[in-house]
Amino acid sequence: MFAGIEEVDWASMKHAYGPADDVPALLRGLASADPAERERALDGMYGAVHHQGDVYPCTLACIPFLFELVADPWVPDRGDLIELLTSIGGIDLGSDDEEEIGEDEAEGAANYAMAAAAVSAGAGVFLALLADEDPGVRLSAPLALAALHDDPARVLALLRARLAAERDEEVRLALVEAAGRLALRHRPLAGPVAGWLGRLAAEAGPPGLRLAALAQLARCAPYSLPGDVVPVVTGLLGQLRTSPPAGPGGAQARTAPEAVPAAPWGQVLSAEETAGRAVPWTADLLRTLHAGLDDRVAERAALLADQLRSPDPWARVDAVRMSDRLIGGWRGSYAELVRLVGEQLTASEPRLAEAASHLLEGLFGLAAPAADALAERVAADPGAWVRTWPDGRARLGSAVTALARLGDPRALPALTAALAQPLVPYEVGPGVARLGEAARPLVGALRRRLGEAVLDARAYDRVGPLLKALTALRAGEAAPEVLRVLRGAQEPGSELLRTAALRALAAFGPAARCAVPELRALLRRTGTVEAAEAAGALWAVEGDADAVLPALLAGLAAWDVDARHAAVGVAERLGGRAAAGAPRLRGLLRDGNLWLRVDAAIALWEVSGRAEESVPVLLAAWEQNHRVRVRVADCLARMRAAGAGPDAARVLLAELTSVRRHNAPEGACGSHDTYTDEKLLALCRRALPGNTGKETT
Numbered sequence: 001m002f003a004g005i006e007e008v009d010w011a012s013m014k015h016a017y018g019p020a021d022d023v024p025a026l027l028r029g030l031a032s033a034d035p036a037e038r039e040r041a042l043d044g045m046y047g048a049v050h051h052q053g054d055v056y057p058c059t060l061a062c063i064p065f066l067f068e069l070v071a072d073p074w075v076p077d078r079g080d081l082i083e084l085l086t087s088i089g090g091i092d093l094g095s096d097d098e099e100e101i102g103e104d105e106a107e108g109a110a111n112y113a114m115a116a117a118a119v120s121a122g123a124g125v126f127l128a129l130l131a132d133e134d135p136g137v138r139l140s141a142p143l144a145l146a147a148l149h150d151d152p153a154r155v156l157a158l159l160r161a162r163l164a165a166e167r168d169e170e171v172r173l174a175l176v177e178a179a180g181r182l183a184l185r186h187r188p189l190a191g192p193v194a195g196w197l198g199r200l201a202a203e204a205g206p207p208g209l210r211l212a213a214l215a216q217l218a219r220c221a222p223y224s225l226p227g228d229v230v231p232v233v234t235g236l237l238g239q240l241r242t243s244p245p246a247g248p249g250g251a252q253a254r255t256a257p258e259a260v261p262a263a264p265w266g267q268v269l270s271a272e273e274t275a276g277r278a279v280p281w282t283a284d285l286l287r288t289l290h291a292g293l294d295d296r297v298a299e300r301a302a303l304l305a306d307q308l309r310s311p312d313p314w315a316r317v318d319a320v321r322m323s324d325r326l327i328g329g330w331r332g333s334y335a336e337l338v339r340l341v342g343e344q345l346t347a348s349e350p351r352l353a354e355a356a357s358h359l360l361e362g363l364f365g366l367a368a369p370a371a372d373a374l375a376e377r378v379a380a381d382p383g384a385w386v387r388t389w390p391d392g393r394a395r396l397g398s399a400v401t402a403l404a405r406l407g408d409p410r411a412l413p414a415l416t417a418a419l420a421q422p423l424v425p426y427e428v429g430p431g432v433a434r435l436g437e438a439a440r441p442l443v444g445a446l447r448r449r450l451g452e453a454v455l456d457a458r459a460y461d462r463v464g465p466l467l468k469a470l471t472a473l474r475a476g477e478a479a480p481e482v483l484r485v486l487r488g489a490q491e492p493g494s495e496l497l498r499t500a501a502l503r504a505l506a507a508f509g510p511a512a513r514c515a516v517p518e519l520r521a522l523l524r525r526t527g528t529v530e531a532a533e534a535a536g537a538l539w540a541v542e543g544d545a546d547a548v549l550p551a552l553l554a555g556l557a558a559w560d561v562d563a564r565h566a567a568v569g570v571a572e573r574l575g576g577r578a579a580a581g582a583p584r585l586r587g588l589l590r591d592g593n594l595w596l597r598v599d600a601a602i603a604l605w606e607v608s609g610r611a612e613e614s615v616p617v618l619l620a621a622w623e624q625n626h627r628v629r630v631r632v633a634d635c636l637a638r639m640r641a642a643g644a645g646p647d648a649a650r651v652l653l654a655e656l657t658s659v660r661r662h663n664a665p666e667g668a669c670g671s672h673d674t675y676t677d678e679k680l681l682a683l684c685r686r687a688l689p690g691n692t693g694k695e696t697t
Contacts, residue, residue, distance in 0.1 A: 001072065002027065002065060013058040016051030020058035023049060027065050031075050038077055042084070050088055055111040059088060063118045071125050079136030082126065086144045089119025116148075123148040130162045138171045142178035152186040160196060169245040170281060173212045176200065177288075180216030194221035201226070207239040208279065215285045218292025225292075230299050233289065234306040237282070241312060244279045283318040290322055295659050297332035308340040313349040320344060320355040327363065328674050329664045331681070335369045342370025345377040345399065353377075360402040364434075364675040367402050374403045375410040385414040386421055393461075394418070396427040404431030405675075409438040419445045423461065429468030436472070443475045450481040455488035460497045471504040476511020478504075483515045495529065499566075502533035506540040513541055523551040527558035532566035536573055545577035556584040564588065565596055572603035582607050589617050597621060598628050602635045611639050615648055622651060626662050629655070630676055633683035640687055652684045 005024050013020040026049065029041025049059050066085050069075045126149070129141040142162075145155045156179060163175045176197070183193035193216075200213035214233060217224050226232055286307070293300050304326065307319035320341055327334055344356035360367040360374060367374070377399045378385070384397040396404070396418060404411040404427070411431065418428050419442065432439040432446075450466045453459060463485060470478045486501040505512040505519070519541070522534035532555035535548035552574070555567025571578040571585060585607060588600035598621045601614035618632045636644045636652065655662065661677040663670070670676075 079140040082140035146178035146181040183220035207236040215288040339369040342373030357398040361398040429465035432469035433472030476508035479512040506537040526554040536570035637687035
């Protein structure tokens with residue numbers, strides 16, 4: 001074994017962490033009799049030689065030796081090595097990808113192409129492994145053939161023949177998954193594969209196999225799914241709960257291979273996650289099914305609702321996590337699903353309750369059907385109101401945050417307790433803002449904490465949440481404490497803190513008259529963010545446009561983009577009183593910063609009352625960056641009376657008729673993504689002529 005390994009000039013090659021002269025030891029470690037050494041070697045292969053899917057020259061040099069290991073029946077854990085080879089050779093660069101590759105990526109692309117060619121050339125080795133004595137090998141070989149072999153019709157015939165002889169439940173699932181992969185990679189086979197999968201799903205076979213066939217049908221031929229897919233799937237899940245399979249050779253404890261094999265650390269996490277589950281691979285099948293169902297939101301929600309009623313807590317954990325992906329990616333009616341998620345807050349399995357509260361935290365107004373359940377959870381568990389990190393930072397518990405984001409006053413006791421923490425959690429500020437007037441009893445505590453705060457280089461961490469809360473409440477009685485912050489925030493890097501203080505004073509309006517001398521002094525720092533923000537605050541306090549216009553005009557012409565941006569915001573607030581700034585705002589419509597162009601267009605409309613200059617800029621930005629859409633829609637909603645024009649109406653209607661959330665292409669994984677999309681929908685409804693203008697969230 002390993003003939004010629006010393007003849008390879010490993011030292012001349014590199015992997016992710018430096019010279020590749022350690023690769024021979026890793027390859028030998030893969031064949032070790034010691035399981036711990038094999039695991040370390042596999043870690044090294046994924047971590048360095050095939051780091052995050054990369055292919056280096058040393059990766060290419062490993063391929064012949066990996067095939068040698070896979071073909072030797074005496075080598076343990078060959079299934080892992082098949083998965084490694086599948087990953088190395090499974091990168092498929094299409095023509096579209098190749099057109100986008102730059103010069104710097106050309107070498108990497110060439111490596112991928114050579115790896116695919118080399119592994120595909122040796123893929124015949126996997127044919128005999130479909131019937132190998134080792135069930136781990138039989139588990140990995142089908143996907144390797146589907147991904148790498150150059151005769152897909154032959155592979156499909158072998159998969160079907162092997163399914164008839166195979167008795168290991170999870171290997172049977174792998175055979176079905178491989179057929180689905182073949183249909184995706186080779187579209188002429190989609191019809192034959194769909195026909196076979198449809199028969200498997202309809203026959204009176206094992207429920208796991210039928211569920212796997214439905215999942216792959218959804219993946220490669222969703223048009224072939226039965227019309228009653230929801231009751232069929234829920235019935236199969238019920239059968240699996242009452243009579244879980246117990247395949248030979250301990251197959252129950254294994255997990256089916258992923259389309260791209262996970263790194264070893266991911267495998268460890270998967271093993272921990274699936275411990276104790278009767279049918280650990282069910283979640284993978286359901287995720288595949290949901291991916292195939294795509295925009296069939298009502299059916300997906302119905303499946304998840306059934307899963308949330310399961311007596312198996314781990315099935316409900318999976319359902320909560322899949323609900324998060326569904327709601328975060330697609331628009332729909334989720335009241336019943338959210339109510340069922342709320343019921344999980346009292347589950348005895350802590351990971352289930354935590355997953356449910358985390359999901360509800362990200363839903364804001366959509367979490368309303370679970371409001372009572374959240375309130376009960378918050379009241380019953382004061383110890384979870386605030387979570388403290390090892391470094392002393394604190395954050396609100398997810399159930400408290402979810403309740404506060406609903407604007408529910410039952411969150412007040414928890415917010416009060418959070419204000420007594422040594423470091424006030426950041427979420428207190430936004431939480432108070434959502435509660436609005438219901439949080440006014442907290443003003444005294446907010447003022448006290450603000451008055452005591454040490455104003456050093458880390459003051460923003462202590463003071464930021466307090467200022468945000470007081471700003472939202474327009475608590476003018478706190479003006480002396482805010483003025484103290486403005487005067488004391490002189491440390492380098494205190495710009496954010498001064499800006500937050502100035503915006504709080506602006507929110508207080510005439511009640512902040514004590515700050516007028518300080519604001520007038522800041523106006524003299526022309527061309528800075530502080531001067532622009534001070535102008536906005538002074539305008540709010542005194543209403544004297546003439547006093548602030550010079551600073552505003554200087555800000556609009558400032559070289560610093562942040563200063564220009566701040567001045568644009570002030571011009572928007574002044575509206576027609578800032579008419580003198582209209583020429584400079586027009587100049588900013590061509591600025592290289594997209595956000596500045598958008599805000600300048602909005603401010604110009606507020607200043608001039610003319611939509612025809614601003615709307616084209618806003619609609620162009622709408623198409624260029626989905627993140628500006630809420631800001632643009634807000635302006636279009638305010639323009640409705642003046643008429644934003646037919647082009648704007650078409651854009652708004654297209655948004656409202658889309659079932660995909662506007663920020664879903666990035667994965668919809670941000671903490672505010674669902675809230676932002678729901679806000680966008682509400683603004684689009686308000687902006688369209690003939691709409692009632694009422695927000696729904």
